[in-house]
Amino acid sequence: MSDVEIGFAGIGILVTLIILRVPIGVSxxxxxFFGIWALVGERAAWGTLGIIPYSFAATxxxxxxxxxxxxxxxxxxxxxxxxxxxxxxxxxxxxxxxLAVATVFGAAGxxxxxxxxxxxxxxxxxxxxxxxxxxxxxxxxATGTVAAAGTIGALIPPSxxxxxxxxxxxxxxxxxxxxxxxxxxxTAFGYVMVITLRASLNPELAPRLTEKxxxxxxxxxxxxxxxxxxLIGGVxxxxxxxxxxxxxxxxxxxxxxxxxxAVKRSLTWENFKNALLETLLTSASLFIIAIxxxxxxxxxxxxxAGDYLSDLVVAIGADELLLLIGISLVYLVLGMxxxxxxxxxxxLPILLPIVDTTGFSLVWFGVLLTKFLxxxxxxxxxxxxxxxxxxxxxxxxxxxxxxxxxxxxxLSDLIVIILLMAFPEIVLYLxxxxx
Amino acid sequence: MTAIGRLLxxxxxxxxxxxxxxxxxxxxxxxxxxxGKFLLNEPVPATIAMVSSYYMVVVAFLAxxxxxxxxxxxxxxxxxxxxxxxxxxxxxSWTYLISALIYGTLTYRAWEEALRAHNTGTFIMEQGTKxxxxxSYYLLPIGTGLMTIVVLYRFLIYxxxxxxxxxxxxxxxxxxxxxxPPEPASAEGQQR
Numbered sequence: 001m002s003d004v005e006i007g008f009a010g011i012g013i014l015v016t017l018i019i020l021r022v023p024i025g026v027s028x029x030x031x032x033f034f035g036i037w038a039l040v041g042e043r044a045a046w047g048t049l050g051i052i053p054y055s056f057a058a059t060x061x062x063x064x065x066x067x068x069x070x071x072x073x074x075x076x077x078x079x080x081x082x083x084x085x086x087x088x089x090x091x092x093x094x095x096x097x098x099l100a101v102a103t104v105f106g107a108a109g110x111x112x113x114x115x116x117x118x119x120x121x122x123x124x125x126x127x128x129x130x131x132x133x134x135x136x137x138x139x140x141x142a143t144g145t146v147a148a149a150g151t152i153g154a155l156i157p158p159s160x161x162x163x164x165x166x167x168x169x170x171x172x173x174x175x176x177x178x179x180x181x182x183x184x185x186x187t188a189f190g191y192v193m194v195i196t197l198r199a200s201l202n203p204e205l206a207p208r209l210t211e212k213x214x215x216x217x218x219x220x221x222x223x224x225x226x227x228x229x230x231l232i233g234g235v236x237x238x239x240x241x242x243x244x245x246x247x248x249x250x251x252x253x254x255x256x257x258x259x260x261x262a263v264k265r266s267l268t269w270e271n272f273k274n275a276l277l278e279t280l281l282t283s284a285s286l287f288i289i290a291i292x293x294x295x296x297x298x299x300x301x302x303x304x305a306g307d308y309l310s311d312l313v314v315a316i317g318a319d320e321l322l323l324l325i326g327i328s329l330v331y332l333v334l335g336m337x338x339x340x341x342x343x344x345x346x347x348l349p350i351l352l353p354i355v356d357t358t359g360f361s362l363v364w365f366g367v368l369l370t371k372f373l374x375x376x377x378x379x380x381x382x383x384x385x386x387x388x389x390x391x392x393x394x395x396x397x398x399x400x401x402x403x404x405x406x407x408x409x410x411l412s413d414l415i416v417i418i419l420l421m422a423f424p425e426i427v428l429y430l431x432x433x434x435x
Numbered sequence: 436m437t438a439i440g441r442l443l444x445x446x447x448x449x450x451x452x453x454x455x456x457x458x459x460x461x462x463x464x465x466x467x468x469x470x471g472k473f474l475l476n477e478p479v480p481a482t483i484a485m486v487s488s489y490y491m492v493v494v495a496f497l498a499x500x501x502x503x504x505x506x507x508x509x510x511x512x513x514x515x516x517x518x519x520x521x522x523x524x525x526x527x528s529w530t531y532l533i534s535a536l537i538y539g540t541l542t543y544r545a546w547e548e549a550l551r552a553h554n555t556g557t558f559i560m561e562q563g564t565k566x567x568x569x570x571s572y573y574l575l576p577i578g579t580g581l582m583t584i585v586v587l588y589r590f591l592i593y594x595x596x597x598x599x600x601x602x603x604x605x606x607x608x609x610x611x612x613x614x615x616p617p618e619p620a621s622a623e624g625q626q627r
Contacts, residue, residue, distance in 0.1 A: 021515045022530045023508040030537045049541060050548040054575055057495035058487045066458055066494055067465070244469065247486070251465035258462075273455070280454040281507050284498035289509060291495075337513045382513070 003039055007303025010035040011350070014296075024342045025285075028292025032299040039302045048298055056294045057287055060247055061167055066283040067250025068158040071257050072114030073275035075231075078261030081123040083224035084109040089131070090213045090221045097199030097206040099135060100145040101192050103128040107149035108188045109225070111156035112232045113257065115163070117377055121150025121385040125392040133396070138205040141198065143397045144405020147385040148191060148413075151374035154340075155184035157236065158253075161341060161373060163246065164290055165366045168297070168348050173246045174239055178430040179367040183420060187371070190412035198408060227260040240434060286341055293345035297352075306353030313354055320358050324421060327351070328372065335376015339384065344373055367427045368420055375413050378406045436592065440600025443588060446581055447504060447601075450497040457493035461486055480564040488559060488568040496578025499538075500585045504603035520607065527606045528593035531586045538583040545576040 001009065010031050017027040029049075037045035056062070075081075085106035092098045092105065107124045114120055125146040132142035154161050157177035166173040199206040235253040238244035244252065261267035300306050313323060334343045355365055377385045386402045420426055468482040502508050515523055549572035557569040585601070592599045593606070 017533070018511050019514045020530070021510050021512060021527060022533050023510050025508065026530075026534045026537045029541065030533070033537075033540065046544060050544045053496075053541065053545065054492065054548065054572060057575075058492050058571070060483045060487045063461065063465075063486050063491050066491075067462065070458060070462060243473075248465055248469050251462045252469055254462045255466040276455045276458050277451070279458050280451070280494060280498045281502050281505065283458075283494050284454075284496070285502045285507050285509055287495040288499060338511060339509055342509045342511070 003303045004305050004308045006035065006038050007300055007305030007308070010299060010303065011305070014346075018346075023288075024346065025288035025292045028289065028296050028346070032292065032295035035299040036295075036302060039299070044302075048295060052295050052298070053291045056291045059167075060245070061173070062163075062287070062290075064158075064163055064173065064246035064250045065160055065286065066279050067247055067254055068115045068160065068163065069282055070275060070279040071158070071231075071235075071250055071253040072116060072119050073278050074254055074257040074261060074267070074272075075110070075113045075228075076119050076123050077271035077275050078257060078264065078266045080113065080227050080231075080257070080260070081106060081110045082127055083221075083226075084228055085124070085127050085131075087221040087225045090218050093209045093213065095196060096203070096208070097137075097141070097195040098209060099128070099132045099137060100141060100195045100199070100206060103132070103145050104149045104152075104188050104191045104195070107146075107152050108156060108184065109228055111153040111184060112236070113158075113228060113253070114153050115158040115160040117150045117153035117374055118384055118388050120153025121147055122388050122392060124149055125389045129389075129393055129396075132206075135209065136207050138405075139397045140401050140405035141195075141205050142405070143389050143393055143402040144407075144409060145191070145195065147378050147383070147389045147402055148406050148409035149188075150385045150388075151377055152184050152188055152191075154370055154374050155180045155187055155367075157181065157239075158246075158250065159370060160286070161344060161370045162366060164286070164341060165344065165348070165369065168290075168293065168345070169352055169362050169366060171362045171366055174242075174434070175363045175431040176366050177236075177246075178240060178434060179363045179427040180370065181430055182426045183367050183371055183416070186416050186419065186426060187413065190416050191409055194408045194412045227257075227264070231256055231260065242434075289342055289345050293349055296346075297349040300349050300353075306350060309350065310354045310357045314357065320360070323354070323358060327355075328417065331369070331372035332375065332379070335373055336379045337382050338376070339382075340373035340376055343376065344369065361424065361428060363431055364420075364424045364427045368417070371413075371417060371420065375410065375417075378403075379410070436595065436597035437600035440588060440592075440602075442600075443500075443581075443585060444504075444600065444602050447500050447585070450578065450581060451501045453493055454498045454501070457490040457497075461490040461494070464490075481559075481561045481566045484559040484561045484564075484566040484568070488566065488571045489574075492571045492574045493578075496575050497581075499578050499582040503534075503582060503585050503589075504601055506604045506606075506608065524593075524606055528590060531590035531593065534586040535583055535590060538579050538586065542576045542579040542583050545572075545579060549573045549576055 014027055014031045018024055033045050033049050036048055085102060088102035088105035092102045095101050103124055107120055110120050110123055128146055129142055157180050159180055162176040162180060163173055166176050231253060234256055235249045239249040377383055380403045386399060389402055390399050464482060468479040472478040515526055552569040552572040558565055558567045
């Protein structure tokens, strides 16, 4: 077998193991270890296995993952979402589908304190769905809105996906975060358009609210958003001004959200422990995969499979657009079945060498990739956000009813993707200001 | 068998406690460092080295076994979920053996590496402060070693049909997230 053949055989075995439900981390480590053994020999295999796991985990940059996770879990348990949603609700209630629009705004705000879309969906689902049901909103619209709006959570910074991408692709995390702002806001705008359009065309979906909220109440609702504004200002002000590293931003953010929760008396000892525990569990299960992906990168580099693929792409004369469409299709399909971070870590070692040969900005590509993976969170049959919402609403809606509500938002996402591809400035404008 | 499981559960409790402390300390330590840097112009010495060499190694490796007992490791069920429950259980249980082999290999190698670091007395210099880091190299094989034993134990429980003392989430169920009720797929999993 030639080296490239060993590389592809390795990928084949990897895929087989994974669909037989061997944990992704174990599959990656095993295939890479024996792959390097077959390619370069015993010494190299043992050497790599001895060095990479420790040196990958024991880094300052990677520690921003647990810190941002912790911040998100604190905010989630402290119920900081409610203030955001309430403010958006009283200000936007006059719009067609006002509550659903407020949900999107609330999710965009919560996205700025959490790095995962599942947490974002769960938090919004618990608050916004009962409110929409009380106003006789269409169940499919209400549940579809929270599931879709949750995906903004991983686009607007912080974003766990982007941190891991940044580390593997060696792109500054703050640049990715800034790039995510444009994509996140555009996504939110698209969702708002979908909701107002649907509610205008068919008012039965979202009955108009009739009561008038006095201005004093409206201002009071705004005052309730101070914790989130303080957090966002402190954390991202510091990060984007270059005062903080991402890790410091995450740690300070976690600490601030803890203080805010204490001041608001909304965090119990039980919740505090749960937040720590969830952070620990999520980090550990992500890191072992990331370590595996790092080993796979080594294995594939030894095999030359990446170069082979990029040569192939060049040889068949694929232009950049064709390549992008190809990558999009791969991720849309993968996203239907795989958990997003796993999907990203699995594919980056293969994909990055190919992307490197094009002239694409890696910041732009990272944001686009995040967007694709987030669409995967709401596409059937495996849509994690949908499952979470299903868990929150119980018997109110079936999974397929929620997927049905999401269809319209997917249409908007398709347009967003096309816009992001056609006008990379949407992503790259903010990062260019800081560079 | 049950007694071994209980013992393992205690070991996992201990490693979890260490993990929780590491997460909390990481936050406090970094925040103090930032506050010290900007307010007093006096950063906490060796923060970066402490965070990366100790807290991160604990977080990454000591919680592996805990995640395993909660079925928290990320897997793909695209294909297997279409199999009958009985077959799924067999397949899932045999993956424990594969995991044990890989984690066992990793543990063996990491232990060698820890001994090497110990013998050379590995340390990090950060702005004039010396931090000894060789002990942290032992954390890795401790974490993966515990993980190896746990998956091996789960495999043996499957083979022998003995009662498990581990207190783990059953093989065919998914663990729930924070306050989030289990997803519908797992509800089906319970009706066997």
